[in-house]
Amino acid sequence: MTDTKPEKNQEEATSKARQLLGMKGAASGETNIWKIRLQLMKPITWIPLIWGVVCGAASSGNYVWSLENVLIAAACMLLSGPLMTGYTQTLNDFYDREIDAINEPYRPIPSGAISVPQVTIQIVVLLLGGLGLSYLLDLWAGHETPVMLYLSLGGAFIAYIYSAPPLKLKQNGWLGNYALGASYIALPWWAGHALFGELNWTIVILTLIYSCAGLGIAVVNDFKSVEGDRTLGLKSLPVMFGITTAAWICVIMIDTFQMGIAGYLVSIHENLYASILFLLVLPQIVFQDMYFLRDPLENDVKYQASAQPFLVLGMLVAGLALGHAGV
Template sequence: MSDSSTSNVNEQSSKTRQLLGMKGASAGETSIWKLRLQLMKPITWIPLIWGVVCGAASSGNYTWTLENFLMAAACMLLSGPLMAGYTQTINDFYDREIDAINEPYRPIPSGAISVPQVVTQILVLLGLGLALSFGLDRWVGHEFPIMLCLTIGGAFLAYIYSAPPLKLKQNGWLGNYALGASYIALPWWAGHALFGQLNWTIVILTLFYSLAGLGIAVVNDFKSVEGDRQLGLKSLPVMFGVNTAAWLCVIMIDVFQAGIGAYLIYIHQNLYATMVLLLVIPQITFQDMYFLRNPLENDVKYQASAQPFLVLGMLVAGLALGHAGV
């Protein structure tokens, strides 16, 4: 391949990563709508959309009708583009100083989009999310507006995660657990509540599962070590060092997914439990191949190779809980 072809491929890859909100992008985008999409980081919507699927499965009541499909799609829109988009935009707003160090190509530190435009985006996404969640409550016929309450709770959690004075992300343990719960428990609750009755067993189990999500959240901290250190943010790689934090990360992921497998054995869902436990094996393989050897260089490669097995395990667990009538 010629140098010019290689350059074109690299440029296109950089533009794609930039649009999706991924690490390794470059500055230069001028379209206001593409800049707004960058702030919303579409790559982060996927686990929340998947969480809705898992929640629908754990309800045990989802059937393939057109109405159910449309309700699920609306809940995915709520959890992914709207509320995850709100979360990512407000996080970029409050992280503009640290992004100027770690990711200067991001829309705000690069000066490609103004602060008033960002604030408007935050308010519009939040307003649309609240309206859609209220509409879902009305659609399903909830006497108590559980979808609206989950949305308000998620929005508040996103705010205190990013904004001072609490700024939960300043604390590596608390901030990453809040992020893990937002990506696993909250959309799971939304999907379950949409098609069934959310109960304390599901709430506790998904909060337990979110401890694996804490490990996933730590993976995202490795790209920001230098900026976090300069600004005094106590991420786990800053507190414990890169290698120790990498081990903590993979142990959290594997142990708590295995713990869900053990619970499925306890409720006599042995086939599903076996599937969940088997899915831990390729995760361990990719952790050894990529992440533990060089977490700073291989964080994205590790996420792409290993996380599909974690999220597939989440769906298997959801199906098991639905089958057991938990």
């Protein structure tokens, strides 16, 4: 007889880890209020924001390795990840409690693990913490105009209109996913760049273009919610165009705009960086064919785990190239 106990224990451990990180496939039943609060903040979503700060620091061309700069960069990562992304995710769960009851009933609010007033307090504390830290970073950088504070306020506003009525941008597959993509790529990039250099319109425009690839990544997350979105009338791309067409739109957006940035790097004579970025797109195309395009509903997580490391490495390559060129 096969002993299934180790397998069962492993499944339970995996489910608890997914629950804590805010991932798909978690289980309900957590009672520790701090773990529940962390689950609301979806730590798995902090990673691209933290990485975006690194890319922005690289594109500034002014980052110098020192203990002070490492600590300041870490503070900016805390701002972009746990505080502002945590605020965004908690706010989104607050306004998505009805749809989560359909798609992800194990989430803290629909499962009853945490009350609505407790969630409201968490939203306020995270927002105020983020705004306070951003102002302190402005003071450190000597900004005459509080750029970091303005970026945080802008990000908080986008998060609100993304999740909350009457605008609720996430109801529109194009606007909502672009807002999400820009928040994950452009905003933290601007923060890292502004902290160690001077934010300029070239960087702003380039990262907004790069965010169109982020739109494609955001669409990947819509496939897990397609039934609930259809039930509640949300116009995600899989609902509007169907699973197959939406999957193709997704991968075309991801690949085309990365290639476009590589083309720009060629135009400013950063050919080595452009070649590396181009090569990093190729394995993404392979994984798109292997996993995502064949069954986006089943393989969305597997595709993200396989392909996204190459996308985020490409972001850093682009940041280093822009810093090297002095853009």
